[in-house]
Amino acid sequence: MTTAIFPAADTARTPLLELTSADTGTEATPEGLLSYLSDTENVDRLLLAHKALVFRGFGLTADTVDRALDLILRNRLAYVHGNSPRTKVGDNLYTSTEYPQQFTISMHNELSYAESWPTRLAFFCQQAAETGGATPVVDGEAWLAALDPEVREAFAPGVRYTQNLHDGMGLGKSWQDTFETHDRTVVEEYLRGTGADWDWRPDGGLRVSLLRPATVRHPVTGAEVWFNQADQWHPASLGDEAAGALAQLLPPEELPQYVTFADGSPIPDAHVLQVRDRGLETAVDVDWNTGDLLLIDNVSVGHGRRPFTGARRILVAMTD
Incomplete structure (x- = not known):
């Protein structure tokens, strides 16, 4: 496997790095992504530098995403003291906020109101919306x-x-x-x-x-x-x-x-x-394709949700 190293991010630029199989030097399969994510030190360096990483085109599914989450979220947390409505669907794996689809969810860092909060979050797109439904991300410094x-x-x-x-x-x-x-x-x-x-x-x-x-x-x-x-x-x-x-x-x-x-x-x-x-004006949108995986530094980056039409299912997990 070829390990891709990218230059440190400029905070004036988009707090987001998109990675495909061409960037990672692996096959465009769940196994290819897993082999790349297994180099956890490299993923940690990339996340620190770019604040948000989105992996596209690897064909992740609900049956394969758990193995990816286990690599990038080494101690999955329960959503204790959370204030948004969600459904628990797996091992500390939840639906994204169940809020009417016609409304925007403004920018926020997960559990920032609590005494302790997750250091990073991962979002998996099990089903992309018919239209809209992007997850905006915003650099907290900006x-x-x-x-x-x-x-x-x-x-x-x-x-x-x-x-x-x-x-x-x-x-x-x-x-x-x-x-x-x-x-x-x-x-x-x-x-x-x-x-x-x-x-x-x-x-x-x-x-x-x-x-x-x-x-x-x-x-x-x-x-x-x-x-x-x-x-x-x-x-x-x-x-x-x-x-x-x-x-x-x-x-x-x-x-x-x-x-x-x-x-x-x-x-x-x-x-x-x-x-x-x-916050919304400063954010950039992550437009979803089914199978995409987004990893964010929950301190550096806030996130939200754009309105959408049709069915949309984004699953979320977090770690300390």
């Missing part, structure tokens, strides 16, 4: 630089996330689905290690509050990146009509998820809309 100085300054002290998780019936996710358990003791043991404040509600639900930074530094490169989900947790991201309807039902602090500045003061709508829009 996203941070795209924000107005006053917005960056306002977020500098951090953000506070609040989750209101019901007991099986209500808006949003239940605490059972969020933590993949029905045992309160297991939930409490997990939360004790996160620095979160929490309390069980009289109706059986759970409220969790966690203070997190708005930016972090990459553990290897030291680059500062935008790393929070304030725009996704803020009512303004729902649009005027949906936000207004929810406001008639619940105060902000009782919504399934809510976010404020670190001191508890409200985040202006204009700030989160700028964050959302400039």
Whole structure:
């Protein structure tokens, strides 16, 4: 096998490297891809340099993707404390966020609101959409630089996330689905290690509050990146009509998820809309073909989803 080494990425360029069998020097088969991925040190170097890698044309299927994931995600994690609706379909393998296909999912780093997060994610396209459905990726340094100085300054002290998780019936996710358990003791043991404040509600639900930074530094490169989900947790991201309807039902602090500045003061709508829009504007799209595999550095790169038509099935796994 010929090992392909590529030059370090320029952060001003697209945070994405596409690889085909011609680039890897292997056959255009699942076995060819597996032989390339088995050189894990080379894959690690490429991912650090380019931040996102997409492997195309190797004919991966649902029956062969697990072997590829085992090579690039050496300790697959459960989606514990995740806030988006998903279905578990295998060994810590999940569907991508099950959100109505006509809507965009804005840019975010997976579990950036949690005390710990996966270092990398892999996405497998089991079935490409009829139209649309790209996964945009954004360089976290570029996203941070795209924000107005006053917005960056306002977020500098951090953000506070609040989750209101019901007991099986209500808006949003239940605490059972969020933590993949029905045992309160297991939930409490997990939360004790996160620095979160929490309390069980009289109706059986759970409220969790966690203070997190708005930016972090990459553990290897030291680059500062935008790393929070304030725009996704803020009512303004729902649009005027949906936000207004929810406001008639619940105060902000009782919504399934809510976010404020670190001191508890409200985040202006204009700030989160700028964050959302400039993340999407700065991103580049990964257009899917059935069988493609995308690997991203979850600290360097945020991801999202474009609207689509027809059936689409993207599977996701992650590692620490």
